[in-house]
Amino acid sequence: MSDHTVTVTTWYLEQTSPADLVPPAAAAPPEVRFVRAEVSSPEFSRFLYASVGADCAWTDRLPWTYVQWEAFLGRPGVETWVAYDRGTPAGYIELDPQEDGQTEIAYFGLLPAFRGRGIGGQLLSHGIARAWDLPERWPDREPTKRVRVHTCSLDGPYSLANYEKRGFRIFDVKTGEEESKSIEPWPGA
Numbered sequence: 001m002s003d004h005t006v007t008v009t010t011w012y013l014e015q016t017s018p019a020d021l022v023p024p025a026a027a028a029p030p031e032v033r034f035v036r037a038e039v040s041s042p043e044f045s046r047f048l049y050a051s052v053g054a055d056c057a058w059t060d061r062l063p064w065t066y067v068q069w070e071a072f073l074g075r076p077g078v079e080t081w082v083a084y085d086r087g088t089p090a091g092y093i094e095l096d097p098q099e100d101g102q103t104e105i106a107y108f109g110l111l112p113a114f115r116g117r118g119i120g121g122q123l124l125s126h127g128i129a130r131a132w133d134l135p136e137r138w139p140d141r142e143p144t145k146r147v148r149v150h151t152c153s154l155d156g157p158y159s160l161a162n163y164e165k166r167g168f169r170i171f172d173v174k175t176g177e178e179e180s181k182s183i184e185p186w187p188g189a
Helices: 042-056 066-073 119-132 159-165
Strands: 002-015 032-036 079-085 088-097 102-110 146-152 169-181
Touching: 002 159, 032 119, 042 066, 042 079, 042 088, 042 102, 079 119, 088 119, 102 119, 119 146, 119 159, 146 159
Parallel strands: 102 146
Antiparallel strands: 002 146, 002 169, 032 079, 079 088, 088 102
């Protein structure tokens, strides 16, 4: 169901070398940990997606069925890294390996209560490093040659700046109209 149409600008960014990564100056607080979700869980992944993206108009995966989530998460090389603040999920970064040694940061963000505390830059840096060393955990993957991400004007106000601070460079920009959608979750999500 379409609520209305909005104008959206999307920035496409890339890194072409592990040396492009610029980590934050400050270390992550000691109570924050970054853990790979090694057990595929559509419920947990959908929780992260819906919770982090609720105020950023993330809707493309909301209509996915349990089976669709399971199929995506089960692809070799797809990884979800979760930031935990004293045992509570604070945010996540999802890596989606592509052909030709490319890895896409499919989704990245923090739950609203954890924004503005320096966790985002740390999580993004950790995720970028994991994108570069992904073949170490997935030996059938070719070496990573490029890490890419996109963000848009509907994402958080600091998203683009955070990517650029971490060493990403813009390689394309597009502006267009998109429908804003309201979609109900599947049972149990």
